[in-house]
Amino acid sequence: MAEQSSFISHLIELRTRILRALMAVLFVFLCLFYFAQDLYAYLAQPLVASMPVGASMIATDVASPFLAPFKLTLVLSFFIAIPVVLYQVWGFVAPGLYKNEKKMVAPLLVSSTLLFYSGMAFAYYVVFPLAFMFFNSVAPDGVLISTDISSYLNFVLKLFFAFGVAFEIPVAIILMCWTGVTTPDNLRKKRPYVVVGVFVVGMLLTPPDVISQTLLALPMWLLFEIGVIIGSLYTKKRAEQEQQAESEQ
Secondary structure, three states: OHHHHHHHHHHHHHHHHHHHHHHHHHHHHHHHHHHHHHHHHHHOHHHHHHOOOOOOOEOOOOOHHHHHHHHHHHHHHHHHOHHHHHHHHHHHHHHHOOHHHHHHHHHHHHHHHHHHHHHHHHHHHHHHHHHHHHHHHOOOOOOOOOOEHHHHHHHHHHHHHHHHHHOOHHHHHHHHHHHOOOOHHHHHHOHHHHHHHHHHHHHHHOOOOHHHHHHHHHHHHHHHHHHHHHHHHHHHHHHHHHHHHHHHO
8 A cells, every 4th residue: 555655656756747847838938929929930030031131931821920930939839848847757757866876966957958059059140151152052043942930940940850869868878877887998999980970960961062061060079078078077086986985994
């Protein structure tokens, strides 16, 4: 009975945490919905700025002028509410962690959020202007560029997600070193394979052009090196703590 009541209490707490996370997303959505059209106009600026004179975006579906800004606002609300969502996740799993694990997980949650936002910002301010300028420059003569607003939204959301996840590489490396899956020395030995791998991932996650592929691959390589450095510092500090604990015993 005690185990059953404990299991039920965990389910109740999980439901409460999920509802709080959904309420946070809903609150942000209600605050942003009034500015949905302005948000989409801001999102479309990199494409509009690279379009030739006289070209404009179009809506091929009847409901696209409403659904595209609505979808953007909903996704953006989730991105903005990620700190609250992660806090609810942390509040649920923290009681089951040891003290040293809590010291490790909390900074990782904060850093993963900041890295995800950094990836999105890098995609919007660096990748989008260069990629759209390249696409428009290679358009055949006589072709009028008129991008559908729904297609554009799906395209940029995929790139946002790709760059946001790619910027999580340091966190993934630290977790692998922390759990003992690998070591910084092993990662250094596999550096040539990593270099090839990041360019392959860049080719798979970005449009078929060299610019966007390179702009994703190079930051991934740099973040890999940063993750290896941080992982080395962490493993060194952990080894010193273990040696100190053994000497005290």
